[in-house]
Amino acid sequence: MxxxxxxxxxxxxxxxxxxxxxxxxxxxxxxxxxxxxxxxxxxxxxxxxxxxxxxxxxxxxxxxxxxxxxxxxxxxxxxxxxxxxxxxxxxxxxxxxxxxxxxxxxxxxxxxxxxxxxxxxxxxxxxxxxxxxxxxxxxxxxxxxxxxxxxxxxxxxxxxxxxxxxxxxxxxxxxxxxxxxxxxxxxxxxxxxGARVVPPMFRELPPSLYAHTNDAIDFTALAGKRVGILGAGASSFDNASAALEAGAAAAELCFRRPALPLSNPRRWMEFAGFLAHYPELPDLQRWRYMKRLLDISQPPPEPTFRRAVEMPGFKLRPATPWLALRPQAGGVQVDTPEGPLSYDFVIAGTGIVxxxxxxxxxxxxxxxxxxxxxxxxxxxxxxxxxxxxxxxxxxxxxxxxxxxxxxxxxxxxxxxxxxxxxxxxxxxxxxxxxxxxxxxxxxxxxxxxxxxxxxxVYDEFMAQQHHELAAQEVSGAGG
Ligand SMILES: Cc1cc2nc3c(=O)[nH]c(=O)nc-3n(C[C@H](O)[C@H](O)[C@H](O)COP(=O)(O)OP(=O)(O)OC[C@H]3O[C@@H](n4cnc5c(N)ncnc54)[C@H](O)[C@@H]3O)c2cc1C
CATH class of the missing domain: 3.50.50.60 (FAD/NAD(P)-binding domain)
Known part of the structure; x- marks a missing residue:
């Protein structure tokens, strides 16, 4: 604030x-x-x-x-x-x-x-x-x-x-x-x-039942509802918090990894040498840095994490990939390896390609x-x-x-x-x-x-006289 x-x-x-x-x-x-x-x-x-x-x-x-x-x-x-x-x-x-x-x-x-x-x-x-x-x-x-x-x-x-x-x-x-x-x-x-990534299974639902984290979402319409979010990036946490603060009954983050990543190498990278000269690194090294960042993902910042987990109704569901989505009476059934989950609204926190x-x-x-x-x-x-x-x-x-x-x-x-x-x-x-x-x-x-x-520019240079001194002054000077 x-x-x-x-x-x-x-x-x-x-x-x-x-x-x-x-x-x-x-x-x-x-x-x-x-x-x-x-x-x-x-x-x-x-x-x-x-x-x-x-x-x-x-x-x-x-x-x-x-x-x-x-x-x-x-x-x-x-x-x-x-x-x-x-x-x-x-x-x-x-x-x-x-x-x-x-x-x-x-x-x-x-x-x-x-x-x-x-x-x-x-x-x-x-x-x-x-x-x-x-x-x-x-x-x-x-x-x-x-x-x-x-x-x-x-x-x-x-x-x-x-x-x-x-x-x-x-x-x-x-x-x-x-x-x-x-x-x-x-x-x-x-x-x-590129574009927002919305996994094809979301297209099985009517548009009124899902959104992407980058969409304009009317969170007040989610008051009293159960919201399922696919993905555990910072934006997924932000959307869960926004939903709960608007009165949602539950907001659950489901993700494939067994646990959230803990380290954030992007903060490590904030030193002048790296920020200034990364573009001059050989291709292989640049590739390796970026591949590592894409592979390990990054955790939400601590304030983002705390804001969400301190709210009743928030839940993290690690090791919970979504396999299929189906509309069901008043909401969405999500199939996962551990069995189905039910939500009133689902959000794709699946990033940008x-x-x-x-x-x-x-x-x-x-x-x-x-x-x-x-x-x-x-x-x-x-x-x-x-x-x-x-x-x-x-x-x-x-x-x-x-x-x-x-x-x-x-x-x-x-x-x-x-x-x-x-x-x-x-x-x-x-x-x-x-x-x-x-x-x-x-x-x-x-x-x-x-x-x-x-x-x-060269033609202009040659055509100019570039006088620094006035000609009359120079002709009488020093005599
Ligand atoms: C939730 C969230 C949190 C973030 N937190 C941070 C943070 O703390 N610190 C940080 O540094 N970064 C943060 N970022 C990343 C942040 O988005 C970028 O650092 C920053 O916005 C990049 O600035 P930009 O000018 O490149 O792009 P943007 O700020 O995204 O601006 C791009 C602009 O281009 C316009 N545009 C796009 N296409 C067209 C078009 N065809 N014609 C005309 N206009 C167009 C858009 O309208 C937009 O205004 C965050 C991003 C998100 C989503």
Whole structure:
């Protein structure tokens, strides 16, 4: 729960501090990207997805003086990302002192925002960041930096064109318009590189009897009911807690493993060397890190676990895979190896799959970009079909060609969605990693924009006089 805002929040003073800090750090402040030959309306960069990562890349480009950057986000204004939509935990899982969207500007950190809003003492008392506070911070950051973020703009297609530009189809208020861009970043979150996994057995049920943990669920409708959840990831715990807090009679988590995993190597990975340089590791090592993470899964954070287990009606059912689901009078029968279970409503806590072919907006892209399975063959014992489907991105987060020469645009299309994690790091878009991953992608974009204009830049260099001194002064000086 957030504290009561300070009666005299210091956000105006913070705004002035931010302006001053950005002015102190503004060198070199000359806009430098040349307008596209195809017209001034062509964006230098279109960012698809205005969550914490897309917004951070936009801010990074602003600091590198790249103009013509627009962020399109499908969610309504103020609701980018999962925080106030389907995330149901009370507080963030990552530590409170993380830095990220600030990109190294102290006055733009979450801490500066929190202290200005609630007072310095509140920061000392804070254990972890609440979801509403994190969303409020992201919204504040967006506003105070003046980024061009367009909410309720869903990108339905990204297509490379013969002239080297990308064409984006963008839906807004029931109409579709076209936008052209020289570079594109896909910052579309966990589902942006695939889809929710709903095991086929759920399709045996009418839609009113089941949901996925990422769906909008009306928990008040579950008051007095028994809820069964398949899977024991953190989101399953969050959904169980949300159901019980809304008055559900029972919420049971069923999972295949004999016990919950205990260790969370993702927290171990939070050190600068790993976060900064994971993308430079050899392919085999990156594969091994990610395979281990996928194989062992991760436990829920302790507060998430406690919130659930301390509520009457909560139950963990380890070693309880679901074999089949059938509608029965007023609910669902779940077949398990230990016999049937009965629930009024069931939830699939079965996560998200990486599979570019399932993204309609990437239909023109997916067949032409390399996947890890195209580029890397692990030792037979370490093969993993899940990882083989991840896109093979370069060190700047740009796609690479499946067939050399067939997709020359690939290096101008960047991604940091779930599928980027094998290439860029297991937590590449999480707020603990933004400070390393966003500058990588920003540098890939500025590199592309600069190098693609290299001839014109050189011609301009040769045509300029570059006078430092006035000619008359020089001719009479020293005589
Ligand atoms: C329950 C839960 C708890 C989590 N806890 C943490 C945590 O504590 N710390 C942490 O660092 N991470 C946490 N995460 C992971 C978190 O989702 C990511 O770290 C973070 O949201 C990634 O930011 P992002 O900008 O990459 O993606 P997102 O925040 O998911 O934003 C993606 C945005 O892209 C938009 N979008 C998608 N497709 C399109 C399209 N075609 N056109 C236009 N817009 C589109 C979406 O509307 C969305 O706003 C949690 C996730 C969940 C689900």
């Amino acid at each position: 957030s504290p009561t805002p300070s009666p005299d929040p210091d956000l105006d003073a913070l705004r002035a501090r931010i302006r001053h800090d950005l002015a102190c750090l503004s060198y070199p402040d000359k806009p430098w990207v040349r307008p596209s030959a195809a017209g001034p309306e062509v964006l230098n960069c279109a960012i698809v997805g205005g969550g914490q990562f897309g917004q951070s890349v936009a801010f990074g480009l602003q600091r590198e003086r790249v103009n013509g950057v627009v962020v399109f986000d499908a969610n309504p204004a103020g609701l980018a990302g999962p925080w106030l939509t389907f995330a149901r935990m009370i507080m963030l899982r990552t530590p409170k002192d993380l830095t990220g969207p600030d990109l190294g500007v102290g006055s733009l950190t979450f801490r500066a925002f929190y202290e200005a809003r609630y007072g310095a003492g509140a920061w000392e008392r804070l254990f972890r960041i609440s979801r509403p506070d994190w969303q409020a911070y992201l919204n504040w950051h967006r506003e105070v930096t003046g980024l061009d973020v367009r909410p309720a703009h869903a990108v339905t297609a990204v297509s490379p064109r013969a002239d080297g530009l990308f064409e984006l189809q963008v839906q807004h208020e029931g109409r579709t318009h076209r936008s052209l861009a020289r570079t594109v970043v896909l910052a579309t979150g966990a589902e942006g590189s 990486v599979d570019l072919a399932q993204r309609p907006e990437l239909a023109a892209i997916a067949p032409h970009v390399a996947l890890w399975g195209d580029r890397f063959e692990p030792p037979a014992a370490e093969a993993d079909a899940r990882l083989a489907r991840f896109p093979y991105l370069d060190a700047h987060g740009a796609f690479t060609e499946k067939t050399p020469g067939a997709a020359p645009w690939a290096g101008r299309l960047f991604a940091n969605f779930r599928g980027a994690t094998l290439s860029l790091g297991p937590s590449a878009a999480s707020n603990s990693n933004i400070r390393y991953t966003a500058p990588r992608i920003v540098s890939g974009i500025t590199r592309q924009l600069f190098l693609s204009d290299a001839d014109a």
